[in-house]
Amino acid sequence: MENSRKEKIRAYLLDNLKQQGDKHPLNDNDSLFVSGRLDSVSMMMLVVYLENEFAVNFKATDFEVSLVDSVDVIASLIASQVSA
Amino acid sequence: MRAFWAIEDKPSVVAWAQTRAGKCALLLLAFLLLCTTEAWQEAMFYVIAMGLFAYYPPWRNIVFFVSTYTVAFFFSTASINDAIGEVALTEGLVALSPEVLAYIALVVFSLMAWGLMAYARSHKQSLLARRPVLYLLGLECLLCLLSYKGIFSGHVRLALWSLLCVLTPYFWFLAYALVDQRSKDRSSDLFQLATFHPAWGGSSSSPIGKGAAYLRKVFAKTPEELAITQIKAVKLLVWAKVLSITRMLLTWLCISYLHIPTVSEAMDASLQNHAYSLGMEWASLIWSVVAYSLKVAIYGHFAVGAGRLAGFRLPRLSWRPLESRTLIDYFNRFHYYFKELLVDFFFIPTFFSVFKKHPRLRLFFATFMAAGVGNALFHFMSEIELLETMGLWGMVETFHSYLFYALVLATGIGISQVRANAGYKPSTSLGGRIQSFFVVWGFVTLLHIFGDESRNHSLLERMHYLASMFEWF
Numbered sequence: 001m002e003n004s005r006k007e008k009i010r011a012y013l014l015d016n017l018k019q020q021g022d023k024h025p026l027n028d029n030d031s032l033f034v035s036g037r038l039d040s041v042s043m044m045m046l047v048v049y050l051e052n053e054f055a056v057n058f059k060a061t062d063f064e065v066s067l068v069d070s071v072d073v074i075a076s077l078i079a080s081q082v083s084a
Numbered sequence: 085m086r087a088f089w090a091i092e093d094k095p096s097v098v099a100w101a102q103t104r105a106g107k108c109a110l111l112l113l114a115f116l117l118l119c120t121t122e123a124w125q126e127a128m129f130y131v132i133a134m135g136l137f138a139y140y141p142p143w144r145n146i147v148f149f150v151s152t153y154t155v156a157f158f159f160s161t162a163s164i165n166d167a168i169g170e171v172a173l174t175e176g177l178v179a180l181s182p183e184v185l186a187y188i189a190l191v192v193f194s195l196m197a198w199g200l201m202a203y204a205r206s207h208k209q210s211l212l213a214r215r216p217v218l219y220l221l222g223l224e225c226l227l228c229l230l231s232y233k234g235i236f237s238g239h240v241r242l243a244l245w246s247l248l249c250v251l252t253p254y255f256w257f258l259a260y261a262l263v264d265q266r267s268k269d270r271s272s273d274l275f276q277l278a279t280f281h282p283a284w285g286g287s288s289s290s291p292i293g294k295g296a297a298y299l300r301k302v303f304a305k306t307p308e309e310l311a312i313t314q315i316k317a318v319k320l321l322v323w324a325k326v327l328s329i330t331r332m333l334l335t336w337l338c339i340s341y342l343h344i345p346t347v348s349e350a351m352d353a354s355l356q357n358h359a360y361s362l363g364m365e366w367a368s369l370i371w372s373v374v375a376y377s378l379k380v381a382i383y384g385h386f387a388v389g390a391g392r393l394a395g396f397r398l399p400r401l402s403w404r405p406l407e408s409r410t411l412i413d414y415f416n417r418f419h420y421y422f423k424e425l426l427v428d429f430f431f432i433p434t435f436f437s438v439f440k441k442h443p444r445l446r447l448f449f450a451t452f453m454a455a456g457v458g459n460a461l462f463h464f465m466s467e468i469e470l471l472e473t474m475g476l477w478g479m480v481e482t483f484h485s486y487l488f489y490a491l492v493l494a495t496g497i498g499i500s501q502v503r504a505n506a507g508y509k510p511s512t513s514l515g516g517r518i519q520s521f522f523v524v525w526g527f528v529t530l531l532h533i534f535g536d537e538s539r540n541h542s543l544l545e546r547m548h549y550l551a552s553m554f555e556w557f
Contacts, residue, residue, distance in 0.1 A: 019509075034301040036399040039416055040427040044435060044450070045505060048443060058436060064267070 005054070006075050012049055013071065016042050028071040043068060054078045092315040101311035110314050111135050114393050117321040121328065121386060126159060133283055134393040138310060148278035148394075155283045156190060163287070164249050167469035171231075171245045174472070175238055189246035197258050197280070198273055204265040216262035217429045220255055227251065228471060245472070252468045253289045254280050256425055260295025263428075271296035284390035289466050290422045292387045293398055304395040317392030320400065324385035331378040338371045347372045348538050351549045355541075365553050372536070373529045377405065380419060409510045409520040411500035411527065415455060422462075430458035447505055448498040456494025460487050470539075482539035485546055489534035496527060 032038045050056040068074050091097045100106040111131050118127035133151035137144055169182035204213040212219045231244040257280040264270045276296045285292040293299050304310035338344045350360050350368040384401025391398045401420050408414035415423055435450035470479050510520045533546050
């Protein structure tokens with residue numbers, strides 16, 4: 001289950017990176033936003049995607065870049081919301 | 085050529101950059117490049133400060149703090165001094181030096197910022213901690229009101245005005261520091277204060293390198309990363325110099341040789357019925373957009389280059405804006421740090437607060453709040469000194485044109501954002517790229533008539549001028 005989620009997230013992110021001219025490989029623990037590979041507009045697009053695709057619920061005051069900075073942490077975030 | 089230019093990918097070069105000779109050579113090159121735009125003493129100061137920061141970890145916070153405040157006290161307070169001097173003159177307090185008043189106001193502001201950070205840290209549910217921009221806007225408005233003509237007079241008014249003149253250029257830096265107070269791994273107060281107009285950022289009110297939270301995350305973690313970052317710093321400084329020479333040549337060609345007027349001059353001539361030829365009016369507009377874009381890129385590359393020299397892996401301020409394929413792409417590429425500021429303080433809070441059940445409207449409105457409202461507010465505040473010479477109404481009245489510019493730009497960017505989210509992708513063929521270039525830059529160029537911040541012409545005059553360029557009048 002988690003692997004298929006990761007696959008989906010990875011595919012979405014790779015598409016985003018490709019659009020920005022980044023053709024480097026993406027490891028599950030690679031930083032996306034803090035490292036500057038993707039910018040904050042892409043981050044918000046990711047938030048929309050996660051809300052629509054995985055029903056993740058973000059709260060404005062609790063939102064931090066670190067919540068969505070790599071495939072691993074995104075997968076953990078989804079898993080924590082599913083289990084809750 | 086690309087392979088040659090990508091020298092940071094070569095292990096031998098990276099290894100050399102970590103040796104004593106390599107470090108000295110990189111710093112020397114950076115000094116020589118910075119010397120071409122700054123006085124040699126300033127360039128020397130920047131390079132030494134950045135070098136000490138990069139190579140002496142135990143001194144980092146102190147070096148950062150001292151370099152920031154040295155720049156604040158010795159290199160750049162001219163516009164603040166002028167604004168303070170204006171009120172000192174009005175209040176008949178000419179014996180007081182505006183420079184000294186600015187220094188005192190800066191010390192008071194820094195102590196106030198320190199206090200606010202401590203408060204936000206200990207009161208995490210307070211308005212200051214949860215909505216720092218709203219709180220600071222309230223403070224800014226209060227200072228505007230209290231220092232307005234007729235409320236207070238003499239020393240009290242001058243003191244309030246001086247504090248306002250210092251708070252305004254530090255507004256967004258303080259906002260970033262306050263946001264960071266909620267983080268578990270926040271930086272020390274000394275580091276936070278050091279990020280308020282860091283030595284590399286010049287006088288821009290838009291924080292290059294954002295705040296402490298971002299800087300500590302992008303700092304090079306290993307000697308190899310540091311070497312690569314510093315090589316990239318020197319490369320960016322070289323590119324800035326190339327652009328700077330290009331601008332110099334183009335300025336000579338357009339102004340001294342072709343005698344192309346500024347947009348403001350062309351508009352004046354048109355309004356007085358002595359219009360330049362249509363070709364000259366278009367040349368004036370295009371040259372103005374080119375000159376402005378070059379100015380932003382050159383300033384940004386020098387600033388980011390200097391920041392990278394200290395070891396911060398900062399993204400470029402301006403990244404190939406001519407390759408923008410959509411308006412949202414242009415927004416991302418033209419001024420990275422201004423866009424980040426708007427996203428951090430306007431887009432994200434709006435996005436998480438409104439229209440949750442209407443995804444497209446939510447996205448459009450959040451983008452509009454950032455590129456329109458945030459953009460207009462930032463520019464209105466950045467000229468707060470006009471409050472004294474124009475009064476509040478005069479300031480608002482002459483701001484109509486920029487407001488129109490921001491709202492049209494925001495609508496365009498908002499629509500572009502919604503389309504991108506719906507899956508629209510412009511063609512990548514040569515024809516598609518050329519079409520994208522003309523659509524994006526055509527829009528930006530036409531809108532530039534309204535975005536000129538000179539405040540010399542009304543919105544109606546600018547609209548009339550635009551229409552005359554298409555011979556509609």
